[in-house]
Amino acid sequence: MLTRKQYELLVYIDSHLKQTGFSPSFxxxxxxxxxxxxxGIHRLISALEERGYIQRRHHRARALDVLRLPDNMTVQEPAxxxxxxxxxxxxxxxxxxxxTQRLPGVxxxxxxxxxxxxxxxxxxxxxxxxALRDTDNHIEVPMALxxxxxxxxxxxxxxxxxxxxxxxxxxxxxxxxxTAENGQIVVALVDDNEVTLKRLRRKGNSIALEPCNExxxxxxxxxxxxxxxxxxxxxxxxx
Numbered sequence: 266m267l268t269r270k271q272y273e274l275l276v277y278i279d280s281h282l283k284q285t286g287f288s289p290s291f292x293x294x295x296x297x298x299x300x301x302x303x304x305g306i307h308r309l310i311s312a313l314e315e316r317g318y319i320q321r322r323h324h325r326a327r328a329l330d331v332l333r334l335p336d337n338m339t340v341q342e343p344a345x346x347x348x349x350x351x352x353x354x355x356x357x358x359x360x361x362x363x364x365t366q367r368l369p370g371v372x373x374x375x376x377x378x379x380x381x382x383x384x385x386x387x388x389x390x391x392x393x394x395x396a397l398r399d400t401d402n403h404i405e406v407p408m409a410l411x412x413x414x415x416x417x418x419x420x421x422x423x424x425x426x427x428x429x430x431x432x433x434x435x436x437x438x439x440x441x442x443x444t445a446e447n448g449q450i451v452v453a454l455v456d457d458n459e460v461t462l463k464r465l466r467r468k469g470n471s472i473a474l475e476p477c478n479e480x481x482x483x484x485x486x487x488x489x490x491x492x493x494x495x496x497x498x499x500x501x502x503x504x
Contacts, residue, residue, distance in 0.1 A: 267316070267335060273298055273413050274309045275318055279331045283409040284499070288329035296446070297413055379405045382438070384418040388452065388462050389425075404436060410499040415441040417495075419452065419462070425476035426450070426462060431500060437462065438499035445496045452494040455486065460494065 267275065277297045281289040291303045300306060310329070313319045318335075322328035381403040404418040421435045429450060431437065445451045451465045453474055463474035463484075472491045475483045 267313075267318075270298060270300075270305075271309055271312055271316075272335065274306070275313055275331065275334065277412045278319065278329055279334060280409060280412040282329075282331060292446075296444075379407050380411075381405050382416050382418050384420070384436070387420040387422040388437075388460055389423050404501070406438060406499070406501070410438060412440075412498070416498070417441065418501075421462065425478045425481040427478050429464070429477035431462070431477070431497075432502070434503075436501045437497045438501065439495035440498045441495045443493050445493050450497045452496070454492040454494050455484075456490055457492075462497070465493070 274294060274297075277294065278288055281287075281293070289297070291306050294306045295301075295303050298306070298309075310319065310321070314321060318331065318333055320330045320332055322330065384402040384404045386402075406416070406418070417439055418436050419439055421431055421433060421437060424433050431450075439452055445465050447465065447467050449465055450462065452460060452462055453465065454460055455474075461474060463476060466473040466475055466483075468485070470488065471485050472488050473483050473485045474491070
């Protein structure tokens, strides 16, 4: 029987492999499970390997193979991250294999390989606008695109992120959270009333919100004016 953290890591590795074709880095696994150090990831991987769930390909970086998954895949709730709890008590939901159960804010889809996430209106990829949290709208998302945590969708408005492959009219899938690594594309709340999709850079005591289009300028703020609302983990596009 796996512990909760072993289970969460196994599901995250499997999802990452299906989405990208390669295993996540130790830093990505640490952040996904809200652990303080990589040593905890090493212990979890060793335990999963001993139990026959994963296999390490030695002498190769980021080389993990998932050999099997637990027979009773269920929806469980992971521990609340300390930072999230301090910021407002956000308890993420882990999206797992048995989608006959119901999560708050997530509905089951007719396709067993997908779930429905709340779609929160349009977010500017040009000039910031207020994101509309319309919970009446949902989007069906393949399970393979999702890992641990609470997710939601946002429609993109504007062209400031085109060089990152994010176009006007795309739908981005956001992993809810209040932290992000340098260089990640995030949903940023500016001055508590403007929301924008930009690449986050920390420069000394300032935060830069960078567009991915040379026609737009980078905006720089003191850290108390910018709050991370989540980071992009997937993109969906209709043709």
